[in-house]
Amino acid sequence: MSLQARSLGLCYWRMSKKAQTAISPTRAEDYPEWYQQVIKAADLAETSPVRGCMVIKPWGYAIWENIQRELDARFKATGHKNAYFPLFIPMSFLQKEADHVEGFAKECAVVTHSRLEADADGKLQPAGPLEEPLIVRPTSETIIGELFAKWVQSYRDLPLLINQWANVVRWEMRTRLFLRTAEFLWQEGHTVHASSEEAMEETRQMLEVYADFAESHLAMPVMTGEKTEAERFPGAEATFAIEAMMQDRKALQAGTSHFLGQNFARSSEIKYLSAEGKEEYAWTTSWGVSTRLVGGLIMSHSDDDGLVLPPRIAPAHVVVIPVTPKESTRAAVLEYCQELKRELEAQVFLDGRVKVEFDDRDMRGGEKTWGWIKKGVPVRVEVGPRDMEADSVFVGRRDRAPKDKESMDRSAFISGISGLLDSIQDNLLAKAKAFRKAHTREIASEAEFVEFFTPEAGNPGEAHGGFALMGFCCDPELEDSIAKKYKVTVRCIPDSTASETVPCAFTGKPGKRVLFAKSY
């Protein structure tokens, strides 16, 4: 809403110097608003008539499908099977695990009636009250636990490795497209093991799957580590997470993996008979990533001209844009483009084919090109009569400036497409890593901490801070007061430094080297 101010005085003198950008405001001007505009310009999603819920549009959903496809393959490769459990959970189930209730009770949608009846005024009213209210799953530990208790009888049934792709509902107060919505799509893995060690191994393994996927496919570098008590999943013994840095230098928790100990096994009576004939409580884990990953993807790479997609997750790798200035050459150019599309689609990228969009819509060329830039397609190929004659193509890559385009020999372009896409993928990851590195700092004292996280005076909107690595005694009360005072939280105790003991920068007591950051 500060658009008003911008369109008046400010822009007047900036206009002449500033390069025009497809997205307004820019990241530097207003980061949260820029984020929304990127989503709109790329046609990824929009808000819905239902408060806090989003509509994922085809281009956004295609990204989610690609995330699903790749992760699903990795889950299967590590021995997991997919299943599906009910959307509704009897309210009493939630009650079984004390911490779990506390964590989720205040954000549950509750179903209390089974039908609607018209009243005297013809208005529909809920009728047929349920004997026991149902809640819409905020997560499925309790109902899955109930079933696992039946499925697991013997040590021979273990390990039990299940995953489900589903929607869940958490009645959030403030929502943002992809990052936090009342209903979201996710995947939740639930496993049962005979020993603590094996369950912990599973927890770590799945965190590793997430971390590797984030880096290799989303080109989003992540830190892995354990959460402190304050940030732990309700009911878990230990929670691990992957944390990524967004372009405003805030941290985004992009995936979690929980070691649940025997807490849910006890509350759901998941027991098995060991080889020695003894009845034992099992050990469980759960782990998940959500459509939030799409938000992370957007904020990792996109620029002031819109979305930037890493090739490995992009719904389309190449868009072919015919340039038809003269009616006389139009048919020939279109045919040339069709053939180009066919040949590109015969090329292999990753473990599939190169995905090509051919945009022959009858509209102005510039608009069309900018449309695809805003959608983030990695490679644009513009082909006109002159290119056709020279048997060449005019190529632009999304990780470079919009006008930074070059003419390439057609066959060389086709045979090199896979390499070109790899190079864009690598470049995006390298850029993201460099950005994170540039804004990660070792912090030794509270004063330095405050300086790092405080914007320049008089410029509260300025990008500042980042990842602060520092010694911390992990006292929950101190952590809480720091969070309240500075709006900075412990994102995790990074695995890379978990074994070190260092003095706490606040108290001097022995502590761990932890990652502090502002977060989403």
Added chain:
RNA sequence: CGGGCCGUAGCGCAGUCUGGUAGCGCACUUCGCUGGGGGUGAAGGGGUCGCAGGUUCAAAUCCUGUCGGCCCGACCA
């Protein structure tokens, strides 16, 4: 749920203070000129001003309520 800002055409906004026939830009439709780039000229289409009450001869404008959005807190993947 508290504090601030805001709901007027598909999108972005002016008009509200000071009540008097609903406007602008972009987008859209048709036609023309253009033609390696989001160009240009003309003519059009589209809005019960978020919703419900109230005050008034008259309400986008004033009053009350309500629903929704954004930002800042508390909460969270």
